[in-house]
Amino acid sequence: MGRFIVLVHGVVAYIVVLAVFTYFAGFVADVGVPRAIDDGPVGPWPRALAIDLALVAGFALQHSVMARPWFKRIWTVFIHESAERSTYVLLASLQLALMMWAWQPLPSPIWQLGDGVLAGLVQFVAALGWGLVLVSTFAVDHFHLFGLRQAVCHWLGGPAYEPEFRVRGPYRLVRHPIMLGFLIAFWAAPTMSVGHLGFALAMTAYVLVALELEERDLRAQHGAHYHGYAAQIPRLNPFARR
Numbered sequence: 001m002g003r004f005i006v007l008v009h010g011v012v013a014y015i016v017v018l019a020v021f022t023y024f025a026g027f028v029a030d031v032g033v034p035r036a037i038d039d040g041p042v043g044p045w046p047r048a049l050a051i052d053l054a055l056v057a058g059f060a061l062q063h064s065v066m067a068r069p070w071f072k073r074i075w076t077v078f079i080h081e082s083a084e085r086s087t088y089v090l091l092a093s094l095q096l097a098l099m100m101w102a103w104q105p106l107p108s109p110i111w112q113l114g115d116g117v118l119a120g121l122v123q124f125v126a127a128l129g130w131g132l133v134l135v136s137t138f139a140v141d142h143f144h145l146f147g148l149r150q151a152v153c154h155w156l157g158g159p160a161y162e163p164e165f166r167v168r169g170p171y172r173l174v175r176h177p178i179m180l181g182f183l184i185a186f187w188a189a190p191t192m193s194v195g196h197l198g199f200a201l202a203m204t205a206y207v208l209v210a211l212e213l214e215e216r217d218l219r220a221q222h223g224a225h226y227h228g229y230a231a232q233i234p235r236l237n238p239f240a241r242r
């Protein structure tokens with residue numbers, strides 16, 4: 001693949017990822033988007049639930065399979081290494097966009113905190129969750145995570161960029177602050193509908209499985225270093241005792 005094509009592909013993928021993720025935050029929090037998780041025409045609940053669970057499963061499957069080292073080895077035969085991460089995040093974003101577009105609302109409330117102080121507090125906690133996701137991407141390597149660094153390094157003709165294992169910022173508190181941030185943002189809802197609850201439960205199940213798979217890869221990749229890190233820093237709960 002030509003360097004310029006890899007660069008343009010990396011830049012486009014990065015812009016799409018930022019746009020889809022920003023919309024996703026609004027979709028889950030029901031803030032500032034034309035159609036959020038509880039909006040739209042309501043159909044029969046068994047059909048809606050089946051579609052929603054299939055959408056989350058599709059996202060989870062694609063995200064998990066494409067992130068595995070064995071899959072990367074196969075598809076970098078067809079696609080340049082420097083474009084691998086951008087392609088992965090681009091396809092994951094498009095899958096996320098499809099999930100939001102095809103989402104079937106189930107708006108009956110499980111809990112509703114109204115507009116008072118408690119609701120504001122819960123909304124603030126959700127915002128902290130999204131903030132934790134963003135800050136953690138920078139703690140690990142934001143531009144590498146979204147494939148832009150690899151594309152720019154290739155454009156400049158330098159050696160392939162090797163990511164470092166980093167233990168800084170939120171990674172000193174938990175091993176998976178990005179996933180912790182998502183979980184906080186998914187569950188901290190002033191209004192929890194049946195659809196939102198189904199989404200939060202399905203995503204939580206996916207995150208727990210995804211972390212198992214990621215940790216297996218990290219242990220294989222970093223060996224004793226990761227074992228030592230895991231022995232000192234809890235997985236998701238910063239208050240867990242080691």
Ligand SMILES: C[S@@+](CC[C@H](N)C(=O)[O-])C[C@H]1O[C@@H](n2cnc3c(N)ncnc32)[C@H](O)[C@@H]1O
Nearest residue numbers: 136140164165166167171175176177178179180
């Ligand atoms: C979407 S990120 C999620 C990282 C982590 N699971 C979290 O929730 O914060 C996944 C990528 O981060 C990498 N990664 C995870 N922990 C890391 C660390 N401490 N330093 C560098 N890369 C890390 C993994 O190898 C994987 O490529």
